[in-house]
Amino acid sequence: MTSETVEKDEELSINSNVLDSDDEEDDLFKDWSSIAKLSKSQAVVPKRGDKDYEPDGTNAQELLLYRAKKAMFDSISDAARGTVVKNQIKAYYVPQCHRAFIPHPRGNFMHTMGKVDRNGTCWLTFNEFVYLAERGTITPYFKRSDRESHELDPLLSIQDLYLLFKTAQETDEFAVFAHLKRLGFIVISSQLTPKSESADIPHTDVKKGFRQGLSTLTKAIFTFFPVPTYHPLQYHLTRYTTSSQIYEALKNLVPYYAAPKTMHDLEKDKYVTKFEGDDHEFTFDVWKPRGTFKKKVPGPPDFQLLVFNKNSSDCTFPTYAEIKQRFRSVRSKYEGSLTQAHTASSPGSKEVGKAVKRLNPYIEQQRRLKRGYRSFILAVMDDGLISFVKLTESDFGSEDVWFKTSGKTSKERSGPAQPKRRNAKNSINKQIPQTPPTSKNLPAET
Amino acid sequence: MNEHTKIAISLVKGNSNSGTPLVFDIDDIKKLRNWGTAGILTGTLPSAAQQNGFLSVPLRLMVEEALWLVDSGMAFFFTGPETVTAAAETLTAREMEHALERQEKSFAEQRLFKKQQHAEKMASLGIPFDEEKASFTLLESSLFVETPSVSELVSATIDQNSARQEELWIKLYNGLRNTGDYFVYKALKQNHYFLSPGARFGGRFIAYPGDPLRYHSHMTVQPALDYNRDPLDLLQVVSGGRLGTGVKKLWVVAGVKMDDEKEAKEDVSFFSIEWAGFG
Numbered sequence: 001m002t003s004e005t006v007e008k009d010e011e012l013s014i015n016s017n018v019l020d021s022d023d024e025e026d027d028l029f030k031d032w033s034s035i036a037k038l039s040k041s042q043a044v045v046p047k048r049g050d051k052d053y054e055p056d057g058t059n060a061q062e063l064l065l066y067r068a069k070k071a072m073f074d075s076i077s078d079a080a081r082g083t084v085v086k087n088q089i090k091a092y093y094v095p096q097c098h099r100a101f102i103p104h105p106r107g108n109f110m111h112t113m114g115k116v117d118r119n120g121t122c123w124l125t126f127n128e129f130v131y132l133a134e135r136g137t138i139t140p141y142f143k144r145s146d147r148e149s150h151e152l153d154p155l156l157s158i159q160d161l162y163l164l165f166k167t168a169q170e171t172d173e174f175a176v177f178a179h180l181k182r183l184g185f186i187v188i189s190s191q192l193t194p195k196s197e198s199a200d201i202p203h204t205d206v207k208k209g210f211r212q213g214l215s216t217l218t219k220a221i222f223t224f225f226p227v228p229t230y231h232p233l234q235y236h237l238t239r240y241t242t243s244s245q246i247y248e249a250l251k252n253l254v255p256y257y258a259a260p261k262t263m264h265d266l267e268k269d270k271y272v273t274k275f276e277g278d279d280h281e282f283t284f285d286v287w288k289p290r291g292t293f294k295k296k297v298p299g300p301p302d303f304q305l306l307v308f309n310k311n312s313s314d315c316t317f318p319t320y321a322e323i324k325q326r327f328r329s330v331r332s333k334y335e336g337s338l339t340q341a342h343t344a345s346s347p348g349s350k351e352v353g354k355a356v357k358r359l360n361p362y363i364e365q366q367r368r369l370k371r372g373y374r375s376f377i378l379a380v381m382d383d384g385l386i387s388f389v390k391l392t393e394s395d396f397g398s399e400d401v402w403f404k405t406s407g408k409t410s411k412e413r414s415g416p417a418q419p420k421r422r423n424a425k426n427s428i429n430k431q432i433p434q435t436p437p438t439s440k441n442l443p444a445e446t
Numbered sequence: 447m448n449e450h451t452k453i454a455i456s457l458v459k460g461n462s463n464s465g466t467p468l469v470f471d472i473d474d475i476k477k478l479r480n481w482g483t484a485g486i487l488t489g490t491l492p493s494a495a496q497q498n499g500f501l502s503v504p505l506r507l508m509v510e511e512a513l514w515l516v517d518s519g520m521a522f523f524f525t526g527p528e529t530v531t532a533a534a535e536t537l538t539a540r541e542m543e544h545a546l547e548r549q550e551k552s553f554a555e556q557r558l559f560k561k562q563q564h565a566e567k568m569a570s571l572g573i574p575f576d577e578e579k580a581s582f583t584l585l586e587s588s589l590f591v592e593t594p595s596v597s598e599l600v601s602a603t604i605d606q607n608s609a610r611q612e613e614l615w616i617k618l619y620n621g622l623r624n625t626g627d628y629f630v631y632k633a634l635k636q637n638h639y640f641l642s643p644g645a646r647f648g649g650r651f652i653a654y655p656g657d658p659l660r661y662h663s664h665m666t667v668q669p670a671l672d673y674n675r676d677p678l679d680l681l682q683v684v685s686g687g688r689l690g691t692g693v694k695k696l697w698v699v700a701g702v703k704m705d706d707e708k709e710a711k712e713d714v715s716f717f718s719i720e721w722a723g724f725g
Binding site for chain 2: 053055061065068069073076078079080088095133135139140145146152154156157159165166172178183309382387
């Protein structure tokens with residue numbers, strides 16, 4: 001019963017336009033006929049889930065398979081890539097800087113992609129260049145270093161574009177980039193995101209000036225791990241009248257990690273990162289689609305994302321220390337998890353803070369536990385299939401789940417709240433519509 | 447099999463250990479599919495560019511898949527980016543003009559076709575068609591410029607030199623996180639399974655009895671173990687059984703037998719685990 005209410009709330013809190021999600025993506029290969037729009041024999045082409053257990057050697061099955069294949073290959077080969085002359089936008093790849101420029105830029109993509117220089121030339125990153133060429137928005141050319149004019153520069157094919165990727169990692173990143181772009185998200189390489197907003201927070205600059213060296217470090221250590229204090233006589237001298245008093249006293253014995261919850265904590269924590277000197281960059285900053293987006297002042301991203309190839313010996317799954325380090329450098333928004341008093345000042349959470357109604361404290365607590373605090377998304381590349389996994393910093397230590405928050409209901413709701421991983425994952429899927437079904441079915445590591 | 451029927455696998459590698467094998471030619475993709483290699487289509491489908499359900503070329507292969515195809519003589523590797531930059535930089539003015547001419551030729555065909563279409567339409571509507579009156583600018587601006595999938599630039603520079611191929615093969619093999627997976631792939635392939643990457647079902651591969659367009663998969667194959675050395679935790683077996691039941695597949699463990707020099711012998715043992723009676 002309880003979980004039902006909670007789940008309902010989850011649903012409500014999710015924007016209706018991102019709700020479409022991935023409800024039925026559990027099968028890898030789909031019915032291509034819907035896209036092929038074959039006029040004839042629609043009914044016979046296999047629909048999703050209409051697959052057989054194994055080949056039985058019948059002609060009927062062979063025919064169905066033949067049709068399914070034909071629908072697929074027809075739709076691939078019939079989809080011509082390109083534009084009409086009137087809308088043609090030429091982009092030129094410059095091998096020296098691994099970027100491309102558009103001499104006469106126009107088009108909707110300029111809202112979220114490219115960077116226009118003083119001469120009015122739009123510069124695209126290589127990912128943007130390949131993505132736009134692949135969907136036919138721009139026509140890709142190769143800029144010859146020996147010629148001034150562009151007229152005779154050779155036209156590039158999609159194969160050429162992919163061959164121009166410098167590393168395997170770059171192709172994985174492109175695959176994730178293109179996947180999110182096709183879903184409508186705004187994606188910018190984390191290295192290139194304008195980071196002005198982090199600079200205008202006064203704390204960091206002031207601190208940098210005079211607090212240095214050991215003192216900062218020790219202070220940081222203390223604020224991170226609340227050290228339990230214990231005296232052997234403590235439990236003999238106190239008289240306990242309620243169970244919560246006992247819990248309260250026991251709690252003091254358990255060391256725990258408290259996630260930073262207020263802006264102040266966050267800034268402090270970020271400062272430690274700078275002190276330690278390895279500020280890890282994410283691969284991409286991702287924003288949900290919105291009309292008011294500005295390339296120059298994008299505000300904090302909705303998600304930050306790290307691409308990881310699980311089959312290559314180049315990448316390793318981040319260690320605990322690395323993950324912690326990552327959490328510190330997260331710049332993305334919190335989904336209303338900051339404590340109420342501070343939401344107003346936190347970056348970008350304005351609308352979130354307003355929208356949140358005062359709810360049953362128990363439900364709020366459940367949400368806090370489920371959603372956690374800082375988070376980032378790990379895009380796991382498995383030879384072409386991408387799984388999005390959300391890693392969130394959670395804080396069970398600071399929550400008193402056994403407390404009787406309100407009279408009756410507490411009994412059934414007590415007990416150390418199960419993390420409810422399943423639910424947590426569902427909520428991810430809803431935020432990133434049409435993630436491959438994996439996070440649902442990916443049991444092993446997560 | 448003669449050289450020309452071999453499939454070109456474009457390998458994006460650079461200095462990294464691993465590589466990304468891609469196939470661009472639709473005919474090649476058809477061939478691969480008939481040979482039992484499905485791969486994953488990963489490119490934007492230009493006719494439906496804002497969705498991820500139906501994608502187009504390039505076809506991305508698993509690294510094991512590419513290794514196996516090259517090893518069995520059905521394909522060869524082809525790498526960039528130097529090949530592309532070199533080809534594009536060394537193109538002579540004559541060749542570039544030639545490309546423009548071809549473009550112009552395609553335009554001429556389109557013009558002819560469009561005019562003919564227009565005339566037919568007018569005729570069917572009963573309006574007399576006047577060649578002079580037809581809007582020239584409108585026609586010109588509606589000509590289509592196509593971005594091809596397969597490169598013409600680099601086709602001349604394709605190098606099937608076997609020493610180079612072998613070098614690439616070894617590098618790619620060594621870049622695998624778990625080299626045993628290659629032998630598992632090979633063994634399953636010899637049993638005529640279609641294989642695809644299996645992280646979404648909790649394994650290294652998932653195996654289909656036939657073309658995945660038509661058949662459900664049967665097995666989720668775990669990353670390869672060393673048959674003689676690697677332990678298999680009982681808890682792992684239990685959770686594997688649960689997982690397999692959850693995704694309605696056999697949970698399969700594969701052990702590759704290694705000889706004394708830790709070189710893999712091509713001998714793989716498979717064990718499948720499922721819930722008894724209640725699955």
